[in-house]
Amino acid sequence: EADIYQTPRYLVIGTGKKITLECSQTMGHDKMYWYQQDPGMELHLIHYSYGVNSTEKGDLSSESTVSRIRTEHFPLTLESARPSHTSQYLCASSTRGNTEAFFGQGTRLTVV
Amino acid sequence: GESVGLHLPTLSVQEGDNSIINCAYSNSASDYFIWYKQESGKGPQFIIDIRSNMDKRQGQRVTVLLNKTVKHLSLQIAATQPGDSAVYFCAENMSGSSYKLIFGSGTRLLVRP
Numbered sequence: 001e002a003d004i005y006q007t008p009r010y011l012v013i014g015t016g017k018k019i020t021l022e023c024s025q026t027m028g029h030d031k032m033y034w035y036q037q038d039p040g041m042e043l044h045l046i047h048y049s050y051g052v053n054s055t056e057k058g059d060l061s062s063e064s065t066v067s068r069i070r071t072e073h074f075p076l077t078l079e080s081a082r083p084s085h086t087s088q089y090l091c092a093s094s095t096r097g098n099t100e101a102f103f104g105q106g107t108r109l110t111v112v
Numbered sequence: 113g114e115s116v117g118l119h120l121p122t123l124s125v126q127e128g129d130n131s132i133i134n135c136a137y138s139n140s141a142s143d144y145f146i147w148y149k150q151e152s153g154k155g156p157q158f159i160i161d162i163r164s165n166m167d168k169r170q171g172q173r174v175t176v177l178l179n180k181t182v183k184h185l186s187l188q189i190a191a192t193q194p195g196d197s198a199v200y201f202c203a204e205n206m207s208g209s210s211y212k213l214i215f216g217s218g219t220r221l222l223v224r225p
Contacts, residue, residue, distance in 0.1 A: 033212075033213070035215075040120050040199075041120075041217075041218075042201065042215050042216060042217045042218055043156070043201065043215040044215075045212055045213070045214070045215075048212060058212070059212075059214070090155050090156070092155070092156075100146060100158055100161060101146075101158075101213055102158070103148075103155030103156045103157070104155050105153075105154055105155050106153075106154070106155050
């Protein structure tokens with residue numbers, strides 16, 4: 001089992017609210033990622049990080065933002081949630097020399 | 113956001129038979145490939161990987177084949193078991209883009225008892 005944790009597992013929130021999805025890993029991995037996945041669909045990379053104070057946008061445009069102040073922590077924030085943000089958000093991490101990514105359980109977000 | 117769109121292609125196999133799941137990748141510059149298994153309600157889990165300097169790699173009950181000429185990847189599962197039922201994704205990493213894995217669209221494997 002990989003040591004990467006996401007909270008909450010499920011979140012239902014009203015439109016306009018600010019939310020932060022938490023992701024932590026205890027493996028000391030430099031690289032971390034956020035993917036968005038709709039039910040029955042593929043994963044789309046929305047953010048990634050090489051290490052502390054490094055963040056980049058992924059291939060799928062997202063209104064979310066991320067920060068990487070500590071190696072182990074890579075939170076994702078939505079300033080104003082909308083129904084179009086309803087999806088599953090998956091966090092992953094990997095070591096610098098290895099592209100294999102370990103995934104968390106995901107956060108299923110529903111915006112009503 | 114939520115999308116009522118295409119469903120994943122589904123492969124249905126009899127328990128004990130071999131399964132072959134296929135994937136077409138997009139970028140000829142990709143040099144590293146991974147197969148992931150995703151069970152319902154969970155994140156993807158690593159199964160097996162292969163580098164572009166190889167055309168075959170074997171693991172426990174699984175084999176990955178890479179055909180760079182036609183940009184095709186396959187996952188073979190021997191003696192498929194009910195616990196193999198899941199969605200399977202291939203992912204590619206492009207040379208020079210060492211921090212990004214790009215995922216394919218996935219295949220749902222259903223194992224009939």
